[in-house]
Amino acid sequence: MRHSIIWVQRRRSPASRAGLRDNGARTPSAARNRRPPLSGNKSTPPTTRKERRAAERQNRFEADRDSRKSKSGSDASGGSSWINTRTMTIAGIAIGVLIVAVVAIGQLGGKAGGKLQDPQIDYPANLIDGAALGPASAPVVMEVYSDFQCPICARHSLDTEPSLVAKYVAAGQLRIVHHDIDLLGGSGDESKIPALGGYCALQQDKYWDYAHWIYNNQAGENVGGFKRERVVKIAVAAGLDEAALNTCMDSQAAADAVKTITAKATTELGINSTPTIYLNGTQSVGLKSPTQWAALIDAELAKLNASAAPGGSPAASASTTP
DSSP states (O other), X not given: OHHXXXXXXXXXXXXXXXXXXXXXOBOHHHHHTSOOOSSSSOOXXXXXXXXXXXXXXXXXXXXHHHHHHHHHHHHHHHOOSHHXXXXXXXXXXXXXXXXXXXXXXXHHTGGGGSOOOOOOOOOOGGGEETTEESOTTOSEEEEEEEOTTOHHHHHIIIIIHXXXXXXXXXXXXXXXXXXXXXXXXXXXXXXXXXXXXXXXXXXXXXXXXXXXXXXXXXXXXXXSXXXXXXXXXXXXXXXXXXXXXXXXXXXHHHHHHHHHHHHIIIIISOOOSSOEEEEXXXXXXXXXXXXXXXXXXXXXXXXXXXXXXXXXXXXXXXXXXX
């Protein structure tokens, strides 16, 4: 293979071209350096100029092909090609970026370091009664026991409740009451801290704004998303006064309120999962769609209407919900 490459180089040199006489005959030097035929048979030397040019083109093609094969073999065996080096460099950069991202997530707690997201939910002021929505005289009452770290609770608050408020609360048929408990915090404070904030938001008449902002900016359970400084930041975005909030969250009243409602939920009611919801005293655990809740609320209203009909007992204006 090496001989054929050398022969082509000599064919391109001035000295090699000088070895061709005008009548097409080769000098002894040119004859010695002629490329041997690929087959075992001895071919007839080209005699005309057209044949010589064709032979030269064939020789150049074969030499280029041999060169490409040689380079390909070197890349495969030596691993030093530009493509391999570039690929290794890109892979190294990608691994480095991944490591940095993992470290950042660990430090910030998932989405904790990102921009806060506005829930864009605004209930009419005439429907708000502290941590409740709707009149105290509503025939159907929905008691919601939830944890601010619970993602299913967030879906209920942000996706399901607005439909129920528009259809039933605004009509005076339903009252929704929230109870924020410390269930998922474990040995940490990431359920207790936002629950404290919820109590303090209630003192500033900002409970529902606060609850929606907290739920809409969850960052995973017990991974740093609801540390004190971030909860305060979310509360301020929801419209709370920061100084009053911090004073309240440090108060014994806030701590006692969260402790009392959590004890009632876990000890008296046996709640071990959130959300746990009572509709006129009937317990439901987990997430239901607005359509499913509508069916249950309609059933309660139908029962109350039947009781209020002639021959029935008067309908109760409020449930015996825990």
